[in-house]
Amino acid sequence: MSRKKPQEEETGGVPEYMATYGDMMTLLLCFFVLLFAFSEIDAKKFQAIMQSFQGSAGVMRGGKTLDDTQFVNNSTLEDDITNNLREIRNLQALKESFEKHLKENDLQSQILVELDDRGLLIRFDDNVLFDSGRAELKTQSKEIIKFMSSLLKQDKFSDKIIRVEGHTDSDPIKSSKKFPTNWELSTIRAVNVARFLIEETNITPERISVSGYSKYHPVAPNDTPQNKAKNRRVDIVILNSEYEKSEPNYN
DSSP states (O other): OOOOOOHHHHHTOOOTHHHHHHHHHHHHHHHHHHHHHTSOOOHHHHHHHHHHHHHHHTSSOOSOSSOOOHHHHHSOHHHHHHHHHHHHHHHHHHHHHHHHHHHHTTOTTTEEEEEETTEEEEEEEHHHHOOTTOOSOOTTHHHHHHHHHHHHTSGGGTTOOEEEEEEOOSSOOOSOSSOSSHHHHHHHHHHHHHHHHHHTTOOOGGGEEEEEOTTSSOSSOTTSHHHHHHHSEEEEEEEOHHHHTTSTTOO
16 A cells, blocks of 8 residues: 655645744734834835845745845844934933923923934024023023933933024124124024033033024024014034934044
8 A cells, every 4th residue: 555645745735834934924024114114214224124034034035145235244234223213212202301391391382392304303492592682591591401401411312412503584683793694693692502501511512513504594484573583593403323424523
């Protein structure tokens, strides 16, 4: 009597464990897609991880499990994802702490806090920090800057670069020898905020950069008094890792 063939040979099917294996691969793929959805990636990174996944999981025929690209050779994708997620969580926590303080002091209508492409943006209306046409910090404004500084000196933010940016509306300065144009006013205001952070709150000077933009980076048209008020502002930006690279002294 001839020997009976195994069940999978009789039916022409595959071993039962392959169904479980296929489900596991599908779940892994979903997991990677979710990770990438929460991180900042570009097309080159996505292509690298997909080629890596396809080769190792057997989805496509191929010998290499990693794409031979500069990106894969120079860094570990898993580390990049982990670092990006950690940075986003930390900046979100910083945002929430600052917003809580603003709410407790009824300042949320005068100071905007939001996450954007560059990192965490803290936008001060000019009348929060300065009197009209002046660049000396108001006494009451110093307390909010001190609180912000205390957050930025926490260990998880101690290496973050801080940009201080001054802006004005389109109205020219009138009868001011100290500030002949809006260029001087916007720049000196930003400088004075930076000096206060350094000299009064002990923020490391190497962490700070300053820019004055005059009227040339408005957030609203300069066509009404309300819109002009929006453009008179000081922005403090806590840069994320990607934008830190654009700073001149970035290592």
